[in-house]
Amino acid sequence: MPMNTTEQIRALINRLARLDAAETWEADLNPAQIAALEYLARANRFSRAPSHVAEFLGTTRGTMSQTLKSLVRKGYLTERRSENDRRSITYDLTVPGVALADRRGVLLGAIGVLPDREQQHLCERLSQILTARLAANGGRAFGICKTCAHHRATGDGAYCALLSLPLTPEETTQLCHEQVTA
Amino acid sequence: MPMNTTEQIRALINRLARLDAAETWEADLNPAQIAALEYLARANRFSRAPSHVAEFLGTTRGTMSQTLKSLVRKGYLTERRSENDRRSITYDLTVPGVALADRRGVLLGAIGVLPDREQQHLCERLSQILTARLAANGGRAFGICKTCAHHRATGDGAYCALLSLPLTPEETTQLCHEQVTA
DNA sequence: GTCGATAGCATCGAGTCGAAACTATTGCAA
DNA sequence: TTGCAATAGTTTCGACTCGATGCTATCGAC
Incomplete structure (x- = not known):
């Protein structure tokens, strides 16, 4: 088969x-x-x-x-x-x-x-699969901070509206367990 | 980073x-x-x-x-x-x-x-990566029999030129450790 | 017939696996 | 304020994987 x-x-x-x-x-x-x-x-x-x-x-x-x-x-x-x-x-x-x-x-x-364009494409497809996989049994996405619905850009750095805390620029590129895609 | x-x-x-x-x-x-x-x-x-x-x-x-x-x-x-x-x-x-x-x-x-076309595309890209990965330290591909350089189609079934053995149609769709892409 | 290569197996210690029972802390509610 | 359930992390258990090493049986080339 x-x-x-x-x-x-x-x-x-x-x-x-x-x-x-x-x-x-x-x-x-x-x-x-x-x-x-x-x-x-x-x-x-x-x-x-x-x-x-x-x-x-x-x-x-x-x-x-x-x-x-x-x-x-x-x-x-x-x-x-x-x-x-x-x-x-x-x-x-x-x-x-x-x-x-x-x-x-x-x-x-x-x-x-793989050429850069193909890598980008592959990365997106695998992400889609992961998202679907996680949705299937309520898993968190653990996405990147700055793509989060709670992320607020301020003058210099950034701010997390969920935790009410300031964020350094570096932190906004890291994974967060609370991340919710905007 | x-x-x-x-x-x-x-x-x-x-x-x-x-x-x-x-x-x-x-x-x-x-x-x-x-x-x-x-x-x-x-x-x-x-x-x-x-x-x-x-x-x-x-x-x-x-x-x-x-x-x-x-x-x-x-x-x-x-x-x-x-x-x-x-x-x-x-x-x-x-x-x-x-x-x-x-x-x-x-x-x-x-x-x-993912839609069928995207799946096909993804499958090819991952295969490419696997091939490159295996080539990097001499691993075998374990590809599908009928895509092999030793595969010979005969009238009804097929034939392996490496092992000098007849193959059933089903066998030609299976993985083989001797497979060499044609 | 010898000898090296090959195929598989047993044994070892470190560590993973999930499951379940356990401690300490927290936070809510009566 | 006391009580109690939820939460965070740990410990223990038995089964198993992991690589490393050394072993036996068999094969094949010389």
Whole structure:
């Protein structure tokens, strides 16, 4: 029974991710650890708690708790308890953590074979699929801050209307767990 | 530091695969087991040995050996020693195995939001990336039999010029570890 | 017949996986 | 103010994957 296009796309996505994950072992981290580290490298300060990483990657808080603890032991993360809510914890990347998150693999080179226009197009299509996938069972999008309905541009920086907090220019390019596409 | 398009594509591929994998646990199989089962469901009779599955999924023979044994224990596969080469083993799907490989998840539905033309386009782009990725470190393509340089169409069925063996029509639509794009 | 290459397997320690039970904190409401 | 449910994170459990290493059986070329 030959596969239809839809199934082929799913198979390609899974195989590419699997091959990319296999590279990961070159460092002293496994795929789950790299995935968590890369998320934390791109998330803003409101979105770096264990429950956020767990939701982003489709796993449980318990599992993510272990993964994050092991990254702390290896020196790639530090944990910081919140002042306001003493239950919550935020993880920050250390200098080696940032270096590792910026590491690039063979897959990036392979994506580079496509011309810029095609990359742009591909990126949009995959985003559409992700949005549909998340909508199917109420997942959050974790989109970029400045594309959010709560984002307000001010003179110099920006402002979050949901959290009533000022934002630095850098923060507006990061991922946020509260993001709602405008 | 904002991500460029290339990095975004990689991140999207990994996140989609991860979310798809999370669904997998609804059955009594984990992502690695499902991936192996789905490969075996699509591979031809020359490409269903542990070393083939391992190469396809970018893992080692040792690890794959364990995964396949556990699928046998669960009743989704049967193993069969080769007549010609007594070292080699071929795995076949049982009836429950076929049923499980055909199971469809939320991701397929999400891919379905794209119109057919876009799916076709997306499929080609991802294939290009995969080809480039494999070329980067000498991996095999595991392409479809009838697109192979060794494929010869005959009157009724077909013929493999590499293995000097006749092929059924069905076999020419399956994956082959020897495939070389014509 | 020897010997290297190949195919698969067993074992090891670290770590992931979900599930479930647990602690500490928060916030709401009677 | 007390009570209680919701929330955030952790711990423990058993099954399993991960790569690495070393092992056996078989094959094939010389």
